[in-house]
Amino acid sequence: MPRRRIGFWYRFAAVICKPPLVVLLKRDWRGMEHIPAEGGFITAVNHNSHVDPLGYAHYQYNTGRVPRFLAKSGLFKKGFVGAAMRGTGQIPVYRESTDALSAFRAAIEAVERGECVAFYPEGTLTRDPDGWPMTGKTGAARVALQTKCPVIPVAQWGANELLPPYAKKPSLLPRKTHHVLAGPPVDLSRFYDKEMSPELLKEATEVIMAAITAQLEEIRGEKAPATPFDPRQARIEQRRRTQAQAQGRGRTAVRAATDDARRGQEQGK
Structure with missing residues (x-):
């Protein structure tokens, strides 16, 4: 897969973060062939540990298509953190906006520039008692339907065994395995060129979350609950x-x- 220009800040972050990740986590990474080599796209990822954004970013970095995460716009104004956020091309979310779609204008622009934008559709760590994906928020669906870009469902498991949700201390031994499985693009074509009503966005989001859950079922070798938390x-x-x-x-x-x-x-x- 051809590599695009990654830039100094992302390489700098990789130099800092990759060594401890390699030490702490074994890797079972699959589905990289589904990551588009060219053009803008979205990855929709489940979230079950404070560590998993680093693990997922490591996976995505190794594909040559680095992810641009969405983060609160205030973080971009804070010293070194702000410089790193801007330098790595992360996406500010303007939550003060009254227009739900304009809150994601930077994400839309990034996709249209040919970038990968990573969404955690759940919006927070899963609260499902067994770690399955919850119901999702509509941001990823909004950007996908606005841009008609591919949406790649990505499931991950294992970082939550290193650092469970809301835990304060990691469980270092035995060494955990970080499983990541990316699937083929989610087919959202039936939602294109329609009014983005709350009902349509909810339905499109459910399709995206079902695809993520199916990937996680394959990783875990078991069925998720019929109704998401x-x-x-x-x-x-x-x-x-x-x-x-x-x-x-x-x-x-x-x-x-x-x-x-x-x-x-x-x-x-």
Whole structure:
């Protein structure tokens, strides 16, 4: 696969990050043939560890098509970190924008320039108890439908065994294996040239997340749950349980107060 110009900052980051990654993680990397050699495209990647962006970036770097990650625009203004973010061509996300599509304008421009833009569609570390991909946010679908670029589903597993989600300390031994599997482009053609309504974007996102999940099923050798974990729905259900518990405690307190009052009346007779 021909290599494009990577640039000083990305090579500098690779010099710093690759040696510890090689020491800490064995590699089972497959599907690199699905990474386009030319032209702009999106990779849609699952997220199950604070370490996995480094592991995935290592995989992608070795294909010669370095990823441009989306990050909060504020990070680009902070000293050395900002210089590194700008130098490696990462994509600022302007979350203060009221226009959902313009929030990803830099990502769209990067794809149109022929870059690889990496999305974590879940938006955060998975909260699925077994580490499966959750429901996704619509950003990747928006950019894909706007640009009609290829969307490559990428699943990874193993960095979460080195550093589980929300854990503070890594588990260094035995040495873990970082599995990465990229699949063929997701077919989104049936969504092209249609109004990007919330319903259409949700459906396109579900197609992307299903492709990522299928790749992870192959890695893990098991089936994912039929219904992806939905953190928003989980929060709603938790709120309902909390309210029900509070109401139950309130009713208990009222009954206790009523019983006390009744006993007081009986003692006063």
